[in-house]
Amino acid sequence: MLDETPLAPLGPAGLVFMASGQGSQKPGMGADLLDIPEVANVFACASDVLGRDVAALVRDASPEELNDTRNAQIAIAALSVGMGRALEARGIVPDALLGFSLGQVSAMVLGGMLAEEDAFALIAERSRLMGEAADANPGVMSALLKITLPEAEALCAQCAEDEVLVPANLNGGGQIVIAGTPAAVTRAEEAWAASKGRFSRLATSGAFHSPLMAPAQAPFADYLAQVEFREPVVPVIGNVHAAPLDVAGAREELVAHLVSPVQFEASVAKLQAVGAKMFAEVGFGGVLANLVKRIDRSAPRAAIQDRPSFDAFVEEFGKE
Template sequence: MSNIDETPLEPLGASGLVFMASGQGSQKPGMGADLLDIPEVARTFACASEVLGRDVAALVRDASPEELADTRNAQIAIAALSIGTGWALMARGVVPDALLGFSLGQISAMVLGDMLTEEAAFALIAERSRLMGEAADANPGAMSALLKITLPEAEALCAEAAEGEVLVPANLNGGGQIVIAGTPAAVVRAEEAWAAQKGRFSRLATSGGFHSPLMASAQEPFAAYLAGVAFRESAVPVIGNVHAAPLTAAGARDELVAHLVSPVQFEASVAKLQAAGARMFAEVGFGGVLANLVKRIDRTAPRAAVQDRSSFDALVEEFGKE
């Protein structure tokens, strides 16, 4: 049964600009290196470093691919780059009419929507990544992107290949791409069954079966942690991954806890934003994964991946206000 809230969004502002905050998996050594000297980006990295007691900018510049791929490092580095880039764009008059994050990026989007302070967000991300890592160690899992598949097909495939183990659609990305998550053996069975139908798949380099029941053991301690975190109302819609609907201060905790085991409703979120007047989807972060997913959903949708100085300057030129 779908979790999607079918309530339409209020019409977006005149520019129709949506910031999309990158998710885990897009990290790469040296990412955003030529953005780190922008004052707003530098301040965000300094904040992350102070909260965590380590130099996060050095992690981005100097870490090996293996070190940066560690969940605890990747999540902080990606979030710092997304948040800092978002603040820097806003300081130059590039102000979004809505915000959308992907998985980890949902927390970055909450910061840019002023629902959560940077300090609280970095501490929250550190705790979230720790709990997700513990759940992945206790309940090993894997994730695989199935291509040219519909949701009913993916659900039927998961039901058939599960054989009593966990196996579910986890990221509903759109354009015929659905990521499944489950136990390693169940994911292999699904991949083999899809290949037997001439389907293509791509195994994700993740350390667990995220957005699936394999993360359930993280929910209770994460809820206990979130009870001490303060949330505010956002000035613009921050679209949540669980229901593809705007987050509220009152509902943010429940959403973040459910988010651990619920599919990411990316395609539904993009469709809802387009119906409300979205005219540009600008990914802030690194890798361009979300911009490419928007292209899969609608090849005509204007999109941008703001991940280096030239793409940053181009968006300021197009949307900035003196």
């Protein structure tokens, strides 16, 4: 459920960092950024925490290996946090942070709510629990295009047939991702195609942000009880309510997040209302920058995902 409380006005730059979510991964992503010191340091931190070479994962993993939830989440988060740290080191500091799904944890790191070491351990546990839930309750996700939320809700109700099928990512611009059992999602895709709608199956290994992830909630809550959170130094907008996160609600948000839809469109709209002037995606794939374009074609946006795009952004917005 959305929190209708308005946000506080952003700083004069109106810069929003957006941290990429799972599904944007691709072998070799960010490989040409690994020699940037801040990026290298973050990957080294992730490798130390996990006892494995995370940089090798993004350089060398096969698509099948990288798509596994347990690998995709770590690789994407390391890249987002590393790029965010590198931009900050060059004087480009965000006025607000917005992550997408997994990216919410990356945003919490960049917002000062989580230490990097704690975040990578948290992501490892989160991905393990989600992977176990996905193994026990197989599911898939599909992006439906040119659809409204009422239409998506009606389609899910029509095609569920007593199986799990729900809107999972409210992306805006007529795009809504549904999640559920493979058979139910296939029925919905076929029904939407029959009405001349288009869809695209996502490269995820489970039905995230749906009730199929419910088995992960209790053990994740137990884990989060031992994690230290701090108050953010800049606003971090949560996915569940499209509202700023704080220490008091951080754990509850992250647990609910597993089975709740991502309120991306509402989050972008609320940030625009308080002075967002640039939405810069740190991560890979440009998915979030493209979603911002769908929501508002006039909104300034950037996808910072490789060395050329990083250097161009630093040249335009960096400070000596």
